[in-house]
Amino acid sequence: MKRDHFNPDNFSSSANPKMWPCQPDDSGVDELFAVLGYNVKSSDMADVAHKIEQLEEAMGTFHQEGLSQLADETVHYNPSDIASWLESMISGLNPIPEFESSSDPFLESSTSVNSQMPLDLDFGSDLIAIPGKAVYPRAQPPPKKLKTSIASAVPLPPATPLLVDSQENGIRLVHTLMACAEAVQQENFKLAEALVKNIGFLAVSQAGAMRKVATYFAEALARRIYKLYPANQQDSAFNDLLQMHFYETCPYLKFAHFTANQAILEAFAGKTRVHVIDFSMKQGMQWPALLQALALRPGGPPSFRLTGIGPPSHDETDHLQEVGWRLAQLAESINVEFEYRGFVASSLADLDAAMFNIREGETVAVNSIFELHQLLARPGAIEKVLQMVSELKPKILTVVEQEANHNGSAFLDRFTESLHYYSTLFDSLESCGVGEESVSVQDKVMSEVYLGRQICNVVACEGVDRVERHETLEQWKTRFGSAGFEAVHLGSNAYKQASMLLALFAGGDGYRVDENNGCLMLGWHTRPLIATSAWKLS
Amino acid sequence: MAGSNEVNANESKRVVPLNTWILISNFKLAYNMLRRSDGTFNRDLNEFLDRKVPANAVPVDGVYSFDVVDRATSLINRVYLAAGETDAPWGIAELEKPLSTTAIVPVIVFFHGGSFVHSSANSAIYDTFCRRLVRTCGAAVVSVNYRRSPEHRYPCAYDDGWAALKWVHSRSWLRSGADDSRVHVYLAGDSSGGNIAHHVAVRAAEEGVEVLGNILLHPLFGGQERTESEMRLDGKYFVRIQDRDWYWRAYLPEGEDRDHPACNVFGGRNRSIEGLSFPKSLVVVAGLDLVQDWQLGYVKGLEGSGHEVKLLYLEKATIGFYFLPNNDHFHCLMEEMKAFLHS
Numbered sequence: 091m092k093r094d095h096f097n098p099d100n101f102s103s104s105a106n107p108k109m110w111p112c113q114p115d116d117s118g119v120d121e122l123f124a125v126l127g128y129n130v131k132s133s134d135m136a137d138v139a140h141k142i143e144q145l146e147e148a149m150g151t152f153h154q155e156g157l158s159q160l161a162d163e164t165v166h167y168n169p170s171d172i173a174s175w176l177e178s179m180i181s182g183l184n185p186i187p188e189f190e191s192s193s194d195p196f197l198e199s200s201t202s203v204n205s206q207m208p209l210d211l212d213f214g215s216d217l218i219a220i221p222g223k224a225v226y227p228r229a230q231p232p233p234k235k236l237k238t239s240i241a242s243a244v245p246l247p248p249a250t251p252l253l254v255d256s257q258e259n260g261i262r263l264v265h266t267l268m269a270c271a272e273a274v275q276q277e278n279f280k281l282a283e284a285l286v287k288n289i290g291f292l293a294v295s296q297a298g299a300m301r302k303v304a305t306y307f308a309e310a311l312a313r314r315i316y317k318l319y320p321a322n323q324q325d326s327a328f329n330d331l332l333q334m335h336f337y338e339t340c341p342y343l344k345f346a347h348f349t350a351n352q353a354i355l356e357a358f359a360g361k362t363r364v365h366v367i368d369f370s371m372k373q374g375m376q377w378p379a380l381l382q383a384l385a386l387r388p389g390g391p392p393s394f395r396l397t398g399i400g401p402p403s404h405d406e407t408d409h410l411q412e413v414g415w416r417l418a419q420l421a422e423s424i425n426v427e428f429e430y431r432g433f434v435a436s437s438l439a440d441l442d443a444a445m446f447n448i449r450e451g452e453t454v455a456v457n458s459i460f461e462l463h464q465l466l467a468r469p470g471a472i473e474k475v476l477q478m479v480s481e482l483k484p485k486i487l488t489v490v491e492q493e494a495n496h497n498g499s500a501f502l503d504r505f506t507e508s509l510h511y512y513s514t515l516f517d518s519l520e521s522c523g524v525g526e527e528s529v530s531v532q533d534k535v536m537s538e539v540y541l542g543r544q545i546c547n548v549v550a551c552e553g554v555d556r557v558e559r560h561e562t563l564e565q566w567k568t569r570f571g572s573a574g575f576e577a578v579h580l581g582s583n584a585y586k587q588a589s590m591l592l593a594l595f596a597g598g599d600g601y602r603v604d605e606n607n608g609c610l611m612l613g614w615h616t617r618p619l620i621a622t623s624a625w626k627l628s
Numbered sequence: 629m630a631g632s633n634e635v636n637a638n639e640s641k642r643v644v645p646l647n648t649w650i651l652i653s654n655f656k657l658a659y660n661m662l663r664r665s666d667g668t669f670n671r672d673l674n675e676f677l678d679r680k681v682p683a684n685a686v687p688v689d690g691v692y693s694f695d696v697v698d699r700a701t702s703l704i705n706r707v708y709l710a711a712g713e714t715d716a717p718w719g720i721a722e723l724e725k726p727l728s729t730t731a732i733v734p735v736i737v738f739f740h741g742g743s744f745v746h747s748s749a750n751s752a753i754y755d756t757f758c759r760r761l762v763r764t765c766g767a768a769v770v771s772v773n774y775r776r777s778p779e780h781r782y783p784c785a786y787d788d789g790w791a792a793l794k795w796v797h798s799r800s801w802l803r804s805g806a807d808d809s810r811v812h813v814y815l816a817g818d819s820s821g822g823n824i825a826h827h828v829a830v831r832a833a834e835e836g837v838e839v840l841g842n843i844l845l846h847p848l849f850g851g852q853e854r855t856e857s858e859m860r861l862d863g864k865y866f867v868r869i870q871d872r873d874w875y876w877r878a879y880l881p882e883g884e885d886r887d888h889p890a891c892n893v894f895g896g897r898n899r900s901i902e903g904l905s906f907p908k909s910l911v912v913v914a915g916l917d918l919v920q921d922w923q924l925g926y927v928k929g930l931e932g933s934g935h936e937v938k939l940l941y942l943e944k945a946t947i948g949f950y951f952l953p954n955n956d957h958f959h960c961l962m963e964e965m966k967a968f969l970h971s
Contacts, residue, residue: 122647122952127679127752135646142653149657154665161661161670169677172654179657261724510685586672599702605676615704616682616695616750 129170141176148180166582168608263292263304264509270311271505282315299516306542307509310549320546323555326401327409330372332543335536337375339529340522341595342620345603345612346459347376348591349622350488352584354455355383357486357624361453364392367446367482369438369458371398374413376459378420385424392453393427397446402434410434437464439471443481454484462566463491466559476573480627486578487625489570492560493611493618496548508548511619515541518614521600563609563621570625578624579608588612640865643916644946645954652948656866659746663874669745669778679752687711691759695750698795703788704773705795706749708762726803727768733804734767734812734840734969737796737828739774739789741819743848743875749773753951760953764962765969767814770796774824778878782890785820785879789828793837814841814969815907818950820879822847826893826926833904842909843965846917846947847926850876851892852885855921865916865946872919892922894929901933908936910968912961915943940964 118131130138149157164182169175270285286308293304313319337343358364364384368376377396384391396417400410410432421428435441438461448454456479465471479487494511498504519537522529547558567577585605592601592612604611604618611618641649658677662670683693683706693708709727727733738761740747740754747754749771758769774788793813796802802811815825815832822844832839850872862869873886880888889898909930913923930937942949945957952958 120647122954123651125752125756126651126951127681128651130647130650135650138650139641139646139653142650142657145657146653149660154663157661158664158670161673166673166676170679172650176654179661582673582676585676589672589675600697603675604680613682615697615702616680616706618682 123172127170128172130172134173138173138176141173141180145176145180164582167579169605170607263289263296263300266292267304267307267311267509268502268506270308271502274311274314275500275502275505279315282311286311286315299513299520302538303509303513303516303545306512306538306545307505307549309542310546313546313550319550319555320543323543323547323551323557324401325404327403327405329540329543330409332536332540334373334375335533336540339533339537340519341592341601342612343375343459345588345591346490346620346622347379349580349584349588349610350457350459350490350624351376351380351383352587353486353488353578353580353622353624354380354457355387357455357578358384358392358453359387360389361485362392363395363449363452365395365397365446365448365452365454367397367399367454367456367484369399369456370461371400371410371413371432374398374417376457377417381417381421381426381428382424385426391424391426393429394421395429395431395452397431397433399433399435399438399441401436408432437468437471438462438475439465439468441475441478443478446482448482454482456482456484456487458488459490460492462489463497463559463561464557466497466561467554467557472569473573476569476575480574483627485626487570487575488622489566489625490620490622491563491566493562493613493621494560495562495565497559497561504548508545510617512541512545514614514617515619518600518619522595563606563611563623566623574628575625576628577608578626580605580610580622580624585610640916640946643865643944644949645952648946648949648952648954651951652866652946655746655948659871663871667778667874667877669878671779674746678747680748680750681752681755682750689759689763691762693755693759698791701788701791703775703791704749705792706755706758706771706773708758708769708771710762710766710768724801726801726805726809728804729809730806731804732812734765734814735796735802735804736761736765736767736769736814736816736843736969737789737792737825738769738771739785739815739817739821739824739828740771741817741821741845741848742776743872744777744785744820744823744879745875746776757950760962761965765966767969768802770802777875781878781882782880782888785824786827786831786890789815789824790831793828793832793839797837810838813839814843815839816843816845816965817847818845819947820848820875821845823849823890827890829907830901830904833901833906839907841907841968843968844909844911844923844926845950845961846912846914846919847923848872848875848919849891849893849922849926850886850919851895851922852887857921858918861916861918861920865918867918867947869918893926894932901935903934906930906933906935908938908968910938910940910964912940912942912964914945914947914949914957915941916946938964938968 118133120130120132120135123130152160160179160182164178166175167178266285266289270282270289273279273282273285289304289308289311293301293308296304333343354366366377366380368374381391381394384394396414398410398414403409414430414432418428418430433441433445462472462475465475492511494507496504496508496511498507516538519534519541522534544558547556551557582605585603588603588610592603595601600615602613602615604613606618606621609621609623611621613619640653644652662674664670683695685692685694690711691708692711693706696705696707697703727735738758740749740751749755750773754771758771761767761769770792772789772792774792775784777784793815796813797811799811803809804812815829817823817825825842825844826847829839829842831837854869858869858872861867876886876891880886880890886892887895887897889895911923911927911930913920913927917923924939927937927939940961942957942960949955949957950961
């Protein structure tokens with residue numbers, strides 16, 4: 091019998107200790123504030139109150155004009171820490187900081203290249219990696235044949251309501267997926283098999299994102315049930331190709347590059363010799379924009395050294411060197427002194443600090459976009475890599491990761507989390523290509539394949555093969571903290587520019603940037619999907 | 629003048645707990661910087677500063693939430709439900725069965741405050757408040773992420789509220805009741821949300837859509853006239869008249885004044901609501917809110933139109949008293965709301 095759990099008497103109100111003024115917890119953070127998103131220590135309350143009074147008094151001497159200008163010109167950081175925000179506002183009544191949003195080289199470069207400088211480059215297309223077309227020409231090697239046969243490549247139907255509130259079939263579909271995953275977890279493979287076939291039927295009658303997501307998850311479940319593990323998951327050239335389509339289709343990668351570059355640019359302020367170590371080199375899409383921004387910065391560019399890490403390639407070509415060469419050409423055309431080195435490594439854990447030959451007086455930035463989670467597949471690997479990074483003594487470590495926990499110990503938890511996550515991602519893909527900046531069908535389909543491979547890895551693989559071990563920012567924070575790193579906060583200027591970037595995208599309506607304890611997250615509507623954070627040695 | 633600000637700060641500090649004072653003062657100062665004298669608004673910085681929380685399909689303290697998006701309009705509703713034993717354990721909401729087949733479960737369509745400009749359904753202050761509502765009042769809550777001004781002026785917020793009301797009514801999984809299973813809808817809101825609740829209720833009454841009750845928490849009403857409470861309390865408890873004026877200018881159509889019917893509800897420019905089946909109302913007025921004369925006038929207006937209204941006047945309360953459960957006003961409010969929803 092279903093207990094009527096809506097009986098309000100079941101929730102004691104006045105008797106509930108949580109309802110009364112809270113005792114501070116051990117760390118001293120006021121619980122009532124914590125739940126509202128603020129970090130205020132109980133012991134600091136009086137001091138914070140005093141700062142408020144100070145700020146109010148200081149603001150009293152400004153007219154409204156001056157106040158809004160103050161707000162515009164100050165860079166705000168980490169609003170959860172009320173005390174420090176107040177401090178920065180109080181001292182913000184001083185001269186503007188060196189990095190004004192109005193003279194941001196990123197924005198300048200994107201507009202100026204558009205209108206003024208049709209730079210004459212061998213590889214043709216415009217320089218803007220953000221937000222427009224890919225920097226490199228589309229003369230790619232012909233795409234490898236798709237190994238899997240269950241990729242949907244049908245024309246897209248009109249938009250439908252989200253997963254949660256769709257027609258009856260949608261709910262049944264989700265339930266069947268969950269029931270199947272549960273059966274798999276319980277190793278009841280007969281039941282799982284029956285259910286996975288059912289999913290096929292239900293999926294077909296769905297439309298849009300739901301159908302595609304269900305199809306990918308069903309395929310992954312089938313692989314797990316029948317032990318037909320995916321081959322060639324580590325084919326890096328194909329992965330790179332898929333990622334480029336993903337880059338074109340939706341803003342996630344562009345946001346990642348943009349926000350990471352913002353942090354690197356700030357870290358390089360005033361430095362004359364800089365060295366970027368990129369753990370996620372791939373096609374080097376991140377770097378043209380940074381090079382341009384450095385070229386345009388007040389005081390001129392530094393001498394720029396780039397070390398790119400990439401996996402071994404399966405064919406004869408040396409991708410890493412090619413990428414480096416193209417970047418060198420670009421750098422030359424914009425008068426930035428440039429040096430490049432590529433390292434091939436199957437795993438980041440194979441590297442050691444000495445290999446990088448860090449030079450006296452050079453400022454180092456280490457950059458990792460969607461790479462670190464792969465290390466979690468081997469015990470000790472992440473610790474080794476973070477140790478190695480700290481030996482490089484970087485000024486900044488920029489990290490972008492998926493904001494989700496797909497690395498829980500229970501299969502069903504991973505399945506549930508990833509189902510939510512990829513449903514949201516696919517849903518956002520549906521909205522791309524609606525508008526002037528229309529995206530080709532091929533880009534979209536390949537993006538789905540790109541994500542589908544991740545789904546397959548999360549669901550069907552185990553052990554060292556399961557490399558899509560995404561973890562949340564909170565979890566990463568703990569790891570970085572243990573390795574001796576502390577957060578470098580991304581501020582309101584980065585936030586604002588990221589928002590502007592997103593507004594340029596079709597479907598920009600649904601994309602949201604959120605500030606979270608000094609980090610920036612990009613999400614679809616209210617669900618954060620990727621997180622950019624920056625770190626330095628404590 | 630710096631001197632009078634000092635006096636004001638001390639006055640408000642005396643009547644609210646320290647953490648409430650810090651919370652609301654922090655908003656006050658931040659908002660002061662976001663409003664520009666030319667009527668524009670620093671939207672990016674506002675969103676940057678706002679503390680937001682995602683929905684959570686895993687129950688926390690007995691309440692779970694999920695977001696539903698209407699892709700055509702990008703309108704988001706955040707739904708809050710009480711966790712029960714029979715819910716699917718996988719974090720997927722059981723969206724086929726009604727809330728109850730034995731009892732009546734009120735569904736509150738909630739409009740968050742923020743003077744039509746600030747906050748969102750996923751702002752931490754409102755997410756927390758809605759969760760508390762579910763727990764204490766034994767209700768389901770649907771929080772509406774209506775479009776805000778100055779980017780979207782009147783009547784956008786009302787249109788979005790109306791769309792949400794229709795949406796809620798059409799959800800089979802929000803129904804309850806033994807013999808007469810239907811969605812038992814109440815409208816509620818604080819500040820601008822209260823104003824929206826009123827206008828949506830009027831439309832509902834005119835178009836025959838059922839609303840069982842309205843709960844207005846220091847709702848935003850106003851007019852050209854400067855009332856006694858506005859002048860007496862100007863700047864004393866976190867709010868100045870000039871702030872209120874700015875927000876009305878940002879919400880109302882350009883060129884309109886505060887006697888516009890959206891703002892001055894019983895000021896003569898509205899159709900009468902006499903004779904309509906307008907729902908019963910619970911109007912909560914904070915005794916230290918400078919808008920109270922307008923709110924009390926609203927209560928009189930409802931009575932004068934023949935509609936049932938209960939006034940809860942909290943003499944020593946300031947705006948935002950309900951954000952933290954650390955004062956008597958909060959508990960009083962919860963008790964009154966619970967009684968109102970289940971009477």
